[in-house]
Amino acid sequence: MRLPALRKHIMINIWATLRARFGDAAPTDAGGVSPPDAWERMAKRGVVRRFRDDPLPGALIDTLCALALSSPTKSDLQQRDILIVEDTAIRARINELLADQDWIPTAPHFLVFLGNNRRQRQVHEWREKPFANDHLDAFFNASVDAGIALGAFIAAAEAAGVGCCPVSVIRDHAAEVSTLLGLPDHIFPVCGLGLGWPQRDGWTSLRLPLTHTVHRDRFNEAGLRDAVDAYDQRRHGVAPYRTQRDVDRFGTAGFYGWSEDKARQYAEPQRTDWGAFVKRKGFKLE
Numbered sequence: 001m002r003l004p005a006l007r008k009h010i011m012i013n014i015w016a017t018l019r020a021r022f023g024d025a026a027p028t029d030a031g032g033v034s035p036p037d038a039w040e041r042m043a044k045r046g047v048v049r050r051f052r053d054d055p056l057p058g059a060l061i062d063t064l065c066a067l068a069l070s071s072p073t074k075s076d077l078q079q080r081d082i083l084i085v086e087d088t089a090i091r092a093r094i095n096e097l098l099a100d101q102d103w104i105p106t107a108p109h110f111l112v113f114l115g116n117n118r119r120q121r122q123v124h125e126w127r128e129k130p131f132a133n134d135h136l137d138a139f140f141n142a143s144v145d146a147g148i149a150l151g152a153f154i155a156a157a158e159a160a161g162v163g164c165c166p167v168s169v170i171r172d173h174a175a176e177v178s179t180l181l182g183l184p185d186h187i188f189p190v191c192g193l194g195l196g197w198p199q200r201d202g203w204t205s206l207r208l209p210l211t212h213t214v215h216r217d218r219f220n221e222a223g224l225r226d227a228v229d230a231y232d233q234r235r236h237g238v239a240p241y242r243t244q245r246d247v248d249r250f251g252t253a254g255f256y257g258w259s260e261d262k263a264r265q266y267a268e269p270q271r272t273d274w275g276a277f278v279k280r281k282g283f284k285l286e
């Protein structure tokens with residue numbers, strides 16, 4: 001009797017959590033498929049930037065890496081690696097470089113997910129075959145592969161109660177990070193990842209409605225502006241922004257929602273040297 005009751009509780013929670021995250025058009029069942037327990041955690045998940053001091057077992061991190069690298073990889077090419085930063089001097093320099101992210105030094109562990117198109121090129125040399133795909137796709141495939149591994153790592157980690165936060169800001173310092181981590185040509189940092197045992201669960205942030213982020217047969221953005229306005233309001237009702245970005249430049253908005261925040265965020269140039277860095281790594285971007 002106890003197990004079915006627990007299961008029912010979990011099922012109710014999943015749908016309630018998805019509704020809270022996505023709004024009214026969230027699914028209310030899985031077509032008769034019993035939701036696995038892991039779904040509730042996935043539905044609720046949020047990044048964690050506050051960690052307990054005690055480190056994760058090394059074997060746990062190794063297992064999470066293995067699970068992450070079990071994820072799909074384009075053409076079985078396996079063009080992504082994970083770099084675990086253990087050296088305290090390297091870690092200290094990364095913390096310094098990312099000083100504007102004050103939580104990073106408090107993360108017990110820091111990993112870097114790498115795009116790796118080097119191994120493929122080495123295989124061509126060893127097998128004496130031309131590498132006939134030296135164009136943008138080489139960079140793109142390795143980036144996507146690394147992103148898939150990052151997502152799988154986070155899913156596996158969060159399922160085990162480990163808190164994570166990806167760190168793309170590492171690419172603000174791509175050249176120095178690359179030297180620091182000894183990354184040769186055709187290997188590049190895609191994203192950092194801070195992790196450890198969470199002080200508390202991550203916040204379940206609201207997402208854009210599925211009516212406008214899941215498409216059927218043809219891409220459809222009808223009613224998008226109204227949907228974004230409604231999302232801004234819904235999100236504001238639950239978790240209003242405490243501060244506004246760049247008030248000197250844009251003034252104080254009467255209503256400050258997600259779309260205003262994102263527009264202000266990307267009104268500032270970011271990583272304008274990323275393309276040049278990638279080219280210096282040997283990639284052709286045409």
Ligand SMILES: Cc1cc2nc3c(=O)[nH]c(=O)nc-3n(C[C@H](O)[C@H](O)[C@H](O)COP(=O)(O)O)c2cc1C
Nearest residue numbers: 045046047101165166167168169170191202203205
């Ligand atoms: C590729 C990627 C890069 C990110 N980079 C950073 C970062 O540099 N610093 C940070 O604090 N959070 C970073 N995040 C975390 C996002 O800000 C966070 O996922 C987003 O606000 C949504 O919150 P949620 O994951 O809790 O739903 C990153 C997330 C992703 C997926």
